[in-house]
Amino acid sequence: MKELTERQQLVLNFIAHFIDEHNYPPTFRQIADYLKVTVKAAYDHVTALKKKQKLRLHDKSSRTMEIIGDASCCDEQKSFVDIPILGEVAAGPRILSEENYLGSICIHRSMLKKQKRYFALIVRGDSMTGAGVMDGDTVVIEKTETANNGDIVVAMVNDGYTLKRFFRRAKNIKLQSENPAYYPVYCNDVRIIGHLACVIRSY
Numbered sequence: 681m682k683e684l685t686e687r688q689q690l691v692l693n694f695i696a697h698f699i700d701e702h703n704y705p706p707t708f709r710q711i712a713d714y715l716k717v718t719v720k721a722a723y724d725h726v727t728a729l730k731k732k733q734k735l736r737l738h739d740k741s742s743r744t745m746e747i748i749g750d751a752s753c754c755d756e757q758k759s760f761v762d763i764p765i766l767g768e769v770a771a772g773p774r775i776l777s778e779e780n781y782l783g784s785i786c787i788h789r790s791m792l793k794k795q796k797r798y799f800a801l802i803v804r805g806d807s808m809t810g811a812g813v814m815d816g817d818t819v820v821i822e823k824t825e826t827a828n829n830g831d832i833v834v835a836m837v838n839d840g841y842t843l844k845r846f847f848r849r850a851k852n853i854k855l856q857s858e859n860p861a862y863y864p865v866y867c868n869d870v871r872i873i874g875h876l877a878c879v880i881r882s883y
Contacts, residue, residue: 684732691715691725692734694786696747697760705745714786716882760786763820765800769834771813771843772805772862785818791878797823798877801834801843808832808843810858817881819843821874832876837867846872 684692694714698706706714712722726745729735738744765782785800792798803817811832813819819834827833827846834843835855844855844865855865 684729684734687715688725688728688732688734691722692729692747693760695726695735695745697762697786699745699747701762710783713783760788761792761798763787763798763800765802765818767801768804769801769819769841769843770805771803771808771815785820785880787820787878791820793822793877799823799874800880801841803843807857807859807862810860811845813843813858813876813879814881817879819879820877822877823874825872827872827875834873834875836871836873837865837869841873843876846875 691711694711695705698710708719708722708726711726712719715722715725726735726737730737733748736744736746736748762784763786764784767780767782782802787798798820800818800820803813803815803819806815813832821834829847831846832843833846833855834841835846837855842855842865844857847854847856852866852868853870855867855870857864
């Protein structure tokens with residue numbers, strides 16, 4: 681029997697990890713979203729895994745997927761963590777951004793610190809382009825209530841969430857954009873939600 685391609689192994693790892701985390705298999709849509717492909721392409725990958733006797737699939741329903749053999753053979757799937765996407769954050773004028781679960785993303789543990797908690801947000805706005813954070817990016821945020829000068833943080837100011845570079849001054853706090861089109865924000869009452877861990881972008 682032919683060995684799995686790199687892409688097929690990635691799909692199998694994702695399915696195994698999803699089942700391990702949720703106790704049920706992902707939908708074809710969730711597989712497609714993870715791979716950034718169409719639902720049909722995701723289905724084709726699953727079909728290929730079925731032909732290579734790595735998966736069982738009953739009635740062409742994704743919820744009937746079963747991994748054949750010991751799922752622990754997919755060691756790589758244990759190296760991934762599901763990070764919840766909790767809504768949107770402004771990288772521009774401050775706007776109210778309600779926390780709203782939008783799904784999750786799968787991140788390799790090597791990109792995260794041990795014993796830390798993380799969440800993800802979708803960026804809206806262009807005030808942080810100079811730091812490589814673009815409108816539509818997904819940012820992974822390490823939860824913390826403190827920040828050092830120069831950190832890129834998610835902060836709550838006047839009931840709105842914003843993504844800015846943090847600087848503590850003698851009499852106030854400066855939240856600095858990374859786009860010359862935007863002026864810094866000076867404030868006294870700031871709540872730090874977390875700081876930027878990594879940026880994920882789909883081309």
